[in-house]
Amino acid sequence: MEDPLARTVRLEGARILATLVRTVGDLGIAEDAVQEATITAMREWPVSGVPESPRAWLTVVARRKATDLVRREGLRGRKEREATQLLDQTAPEPPEPVGAVGSDDQLRLIFVCCHPTLAPEARVALALRTLCGLEVPEVAAALLTSEAAMAKRLTRSRQKIKQAGIRYRVPAEAELPARLAAVCGVLHGLYTAGHTRLDGATLLDVDLCDEAVRLARLLRDLLPGRPGPEALLALLLLTEARRPARIDPDGAPVLLAAQDRGRWDRAAIDEGLHLLATSLERTEGQADPYQLQAAIAAVHALAPTAEATDWPEIVRLYDLLISVQPASTPAALGRAVAVAEAYGAPAGLAALDALDAQAPDPHDHRRTAIRAELLARTGRLAEAAATMRRSLDGPLPDPERAHRLRRVAEWETAEDRP
Structure with a gap:
């Protein structure tokens, strides 16, 4: 059984951090406060027992630690007044700002992390690491880079934020479009990390997958009528629909061809197909990467059996995806698999050879x-x-x-x- 502290930090740590960032306005202080609260829990829980509400306990202690850190750093004025409010544990939570980014702390702070002065890949990496709670190796795997390169990218991003004096403030409605692509990238990366775990005792992290879908729904509701969030949610739902059949009772993976399609979630498939159709209507058929990935998932979802899968159509969709996202190694790898299914294993091996020549990665x-x-x-x-x-x-x-x-x-x- 998973340790209660480890589970609380894994499931709730990112949300606690997001709330502290909103209140204190400083990412570094908020991260340090959550870390110190976690250390305190590791020291006290074995003696006093796990509290009835671990998340509430951890939040209260993190707020106290944030207060101490704000005062320790010598910050005055508004921040010290906020710190005093934090110290008063009988006071209600600070009021949430009303604005275009909605009331969910985590989604709001993902928008904050996706500041346009940062490079797009840096925005996604920073949000995945800080506000989604992924470790550096998980972020590196989700964004298809090395752990060392990712660590450097995160360090540079934090340095730029500090040097440029970028404030962690909620963006106004007019600022959202410039950040939307990066926010979608964060949620897709979060889902990828849960759907394809880097290591561990289980094949997937259901909690991360569920959280990514939850945030994608909030994003779609926040920006109704935008094709990007609709396509992203469609992709996640069409992929999630297969989850019940992906793992056998012993936890072993079940390959797509062997999955019991009767166990697929038809409600999620129907919703995903509707969202994809609506998204494509809004772009008049000019598909973006999320729409094309969702379309590939839809071909699988619509096939009554593995043998009935339209593999040539999947190859065609992968060709389109690569044309709009030429640097995507996962797309090229997926295309090689589709080519093998459509035209035979030798053709698939030839496609892999071409990928190795273009983007070698032993x-x-x-x-x-x-x-x-x-x-x-x-x-x-x-x-x-x-x-x-x-x-x-x-x-x-x-x-x-x-x-x-x-x-x-x-x-x-x-x-x-x-």
Whole structure:
């Protein structure tokens, strides 16, 4: 069973942080306060027991720590008055500002983090790390870069914010469009981190997936009529609809072709299809990356069986996606899989070879695992087993590692047969 403190910090830490940032107006102080509150809990809970409401306890202590930090930094005037209010634990929560960004602290602060003076990739990384609670390796994996490069990017972003004196204030309605693309990127990255975990005992993080969908709904409601949030929510729902069939009772992954489609969430599929259609109507058929990814998910959702999947149409959609997002390695990898399904494993291997030539990455374990599967389909079992073993280097969720090891054992056993 997960430790209560670890679960509270994982599920609620980002929301507590967002509330403190809104109140104190300083990200560094808010982060330090939450960290110190967590340390206090780790020291006191084993002695006094886990409180009835861990989140409330952690929030109160974090508010006190924020007060101390504000005063310690010698900040006066408005900030000290706010700190005094924080110290009074009998006072109600500070009033939430009424404005275009709505009343959800976390979504509001994601908009704040996506400041236009920061580079787009820096905005997304900063929000994922600070306000969504992802660790640096998870942010790096979600944004397809190395952990070292991501750590440097985050450090530079924080330095720029400090040097430029960027305030963590709620943006006005006129400022939202310039930040919307980055906000969508944050929510997509958050969902990706939950849907495809970097490591751990489970294949996916249901809480992160649910939180991403919740925030995507809030974003769509906040900016009704915008095609981007509609397409993003459509993509998440069409992907989430398959979740009940993705994992067997033992927690092992179930490949798409073997999934029981009767377990797919038809209500989520219907809602996702409606949102996608509405979004495409608003752009008059000129699809953006989220619309195209949602369209690919829709092809899967509409196929009554795996055999009935329109793989050539999926290849066509991936070609369109790559044309509007040419630097997307995941799109190129998805296209290679679709090519293999539509035109055979040799064609899929050729597509992987082209990707390797264009964007070589020997540490891309998903690419390596896909190559192993396609090699096995062509009968090259020994090569497939060796290739799959290479995909085991580095972190993986335990169920995925076990699945790949089973595949290696199957191929090696078949290869040894006379």
